Amino acid sequence: MGNKKQRNMKALALVLAVLVATGFATKFQTALPSLNPNNKVPMNILSEIASRIAADGPLDDIFNLFNSLESQIRNEQVQHDELYARQQVECSGERSFREKEIADATNAINLATDEKNAAAVSLSQNQQQLETNVKSQADVSALIKDLEEQRAAANAVYKRRNAEF
Secondary structure: OHHHHHHHHHHHHHHHHHHHHHHHHHHOOOOOHHHOOOOOHHHHHHHHHHHHHHOOOOHHHHHHHHHHHHHHHHHHHHHHHHHHHHHHHHHHHHHHHHHHHHHHHHHHHHHHHHHHHHHHHHHHHHHHHHHHHHHHHHHHHHHHHHHHHHHHHHHHHHHHHHHHO
């Protein structure tokens, strides 16, 4: 009688452990492929445990199932950790590359801005110089016209005096 009671207590403890494991399994279904609902691992394990309990199978077999699941999850975690490390290295390299590209572009725009500002100053100075030159040219043209008129008048006076003599 004591043996049957002890066996029932073990079975109850095992069922509770299975329920706790199922709770964790459903919580991490999306995190680990072995617990993916499409993989049906938790349901397979529960049905196998239930059949072994019903057949009065040894508890060691059930614990071996849990150990196998734990080993599978740990292996998958190692794979995830390796993938994470590779992605971190790739991201770090990409970030360094992009930061260098941004620095190069910033330098290029700074140089272009400096050139544009220098060209704008030069344009302003040249426009002022052009205005001065155009005014000077107009003044010289007016002076030449006045001088030509004076010369023509003086020439006419000369020719008239010459004709009088």
